[in-house]
Amino acid sequence: MFSIGELSKRTKVKVPTIRYYEQMGLLAEAERTSGNQRRYDKKGLERLSFIRHARDLGFSIEAISSLIELQDHPDRSCEAATDIAISQLADVRAKIKRLKLLEKELTRISECCDGHGVSEDCYVLAALADHELCSREH
Amino acid sequence: MFSIGELSKRTKVKVPTIRYYEQMGLLAEAERTSGNQRRYDKKGLERLSFIRHARDLGFSIEAISSLIELQDHPDRSCEAATDIAISQLADVRAKIKRLKLLEKELTRISECCDGHGVSEDCYVLAALADHELCSREH
DNA sequence: CTTGAACCTCTAGTCACTAGAGCTTGTAGA
DNA sequence: TCTACAAGCTCTAGTGACTAGAGGTTCAAG
Numbered sequence: 001m002f003s004i005g006e007l008s009k010r011t012k013v014k015v016p017t018i019r020y021y022e023q024m025g026l027l028a029e030a031e032r033t034s035g036n037q038r039r040y041d042k043k044g045l046e047r048l049s050f051i052r053h054a055r056d057l058g059f060s061i062e063a064i065s066s067l068i069e070l071q072d073h074p075d076r077s078c079e080a081a082t083d084i085a086i087s088q089l090a091d092v093r094a095k096i097k098r099l100k101l102l103e104k105e106l107t108r109i110s111e112c113c114d115g116h117g118v119s120e121d122c123y124v125l126a127a128l129a130d131h132e133l134c135s136r137e138h
Numbered sequence: 139m140f141s142i143g144e145l146s147k148r149t150k151v152k153v154p155t156i157r158y159y160e161q162m163g164l165l166a167e168a169e170r171t172s173g174n175q176r177r178y179d180k181k182g183l184e185r186l187s188f189i190r191h192a193r194d195l196g197f198s199i200e201a202i203s204s205l206i207e208l209q210d211h212p213d214r215s216c217e218a219a220t221d222i223a224i225s226q227l228a229d230v231r232a233k234i235k236r237l238k239l240l241e242k243e244l245t246r247i248s249e250c251c252d253g254h255g256v257s258e259d260c261y262v263l264a265a266l267a268d269h270e271l272c273s274r275e276h
Numbered sequence: 277c278t279t280g281a282a283c284c285t286c287t288a289g290t291c292a293c294t295a296g297a298g299c300t301t302g303t304a305g306a
Numbered sequence: 307t308c309t310a311c312a313a314g315c316t317c318t319a320g321t322g323a324c325t326a327g328a329g330g331t332t333c334a335a336g
Contacts, residue, residue, distance in 0.1 A: 074258030082253035089244040106227040115220035120212030
């Protein structure tokens, strides 16, 4: 059994974040000492590692809730889990697509002004003011 | 002179968002009718288009504030504007980099489970539980 | 037994909006 | 000119995933 600080160190999840996850129902309520401090065991560590890993992959708290629910019922179909993963993947791909458009546009805009001129002649500002100056949709 | 609803239609920025931008100081306080309704002219339209465009490119409200400040002083050096654009570009590139790692990992994980099995054997859940199963850092 | 680091709860702040309540105004048709 | 009612107004609170801080308590080493 170890403290929340120890759990934090081992999982690299900050202490307030751990408490937040508990509040959100992602982590079961921890056992307490007589003085009301949280104590965790291996199971708590594993669950938090799972959460941390899923968060790192960009899953929402809600999605993680569903994944944990499934994990707790080993006999259930895992269709929902793959669905969540696939939809997360689609999300990530959509974000990449959009960001790449932004990257192109920002690169183009930045390259057109060296920053040595005066605001009136600045291509960055002109481009923002006038969408017509954009090379494509974004 | 036109109403906030008309401005909203022309710029595709929602009415409450326009009011929010005003509150945040991005838009100057609009003129009002005797009945306290906002009225806009060409200048208001241009400024909101600028804001909309910058937001579409992912600039923060704060960054846009600085850009507008520069725009209002045509004689100032535009170094700050290019700095802001370049730092935004760096941001976007960092996000793309991270998302690509996530994409790889999520693709790999998703492909390992067809969703027809049972939660206990699900590779998606197993991969999340155990970082060792990841193919690389993410 | 003392010290102080670590713990506790609770509230409020972050960003860029969005939603809703409860009220007032503008405008088109009768 | 009157009447609907769409559109406007302000204000407060909610979103997601934390983070910061106040003000108090507990644990463990020396």
